[in-house]
Amino acid sequence: MNFFDLDWHSVWNYRDMFIRGIGITLILTLSGYFGGIIFGLFLGLGKLSTKKWIYWPCKIYVDLFRGTPMLVQILLIHLAVIPTIFGHSLGYMVSGITALILNCAAYNAEIFRAGIQSIPKGQMEAARSLGLTHWQAMRKVILPQAFRRMIPPLGNEFIALLKDSSLVTVIAAPDILYASKVVAGATFRFWEPYLVAAVLYLVLTYGVTKLVAFVEKRLSTSYVPRKAKGRVAS
Secondary structure (H helix, E strand, O other): OOOOOOOOHHHHOOHHHHHHHHHHHHHHHHHHHHHHHHHHHHHHHHHOOOOHHHHHHHHHHHHHHHOOOHHHHHHHHHHHHHHHHHOOOOOHHHHHHHHHHHHHHHHHHHHHHHHHHOOOHHHHHHHHHOOOOHHHHHHHHHHHHHHHHHHHHHHHHHHHHHHHHHHHHHHOOOOHHHHHHHHHHHHOOOHHHHHHHHHHHHHHHHHHHHHHHHHHHHHHHHOOOHHHHHHHHO
């Protein structure tokens, strides 16, 4: 078979499998991403800590998960870590989401660390001089400003995680890529199912890209410090 002899009917017969694959892909990606946001924030703050007993475990974790392939992490978690802890496998969904959270958190930690460090130190000093504690100043002053700068890299991480979620196919998670493999194995046709998978991932990533650009534009144009608003009103 060549590229000009495509039979899309063979793929259409498995449309329900692809639809389910889209849902599984989105569940894995969203769960892994938002879990990685929360965990990554604590890791990023830990890497900024001056206490060695906080800094070093966070640094070692980030270096470990950023320095090893996600495929290896997925297999270890699914075949070794979870069965060792619980005595049996908890299924592809638990293993997949766990692996994506742990991997995403390591990359988000660096994004949070860099974003926080990009804010001038005078901001923290000014907040502390007003009587705020370190954590109050971080939550009310530093993080809101840093978050606006972190939107593009956080958006890129979401796109990367969306594509990397296809790796959960190795533990039989019925995502988009798994559907393509099943169709290819059942029909012995490879162009059509894998082209469909490529198009579906492209549509999803393009939608995320446009959404991130929209959010970034809205925040950059709508945010005006309270003092500035007061000056304009006066």
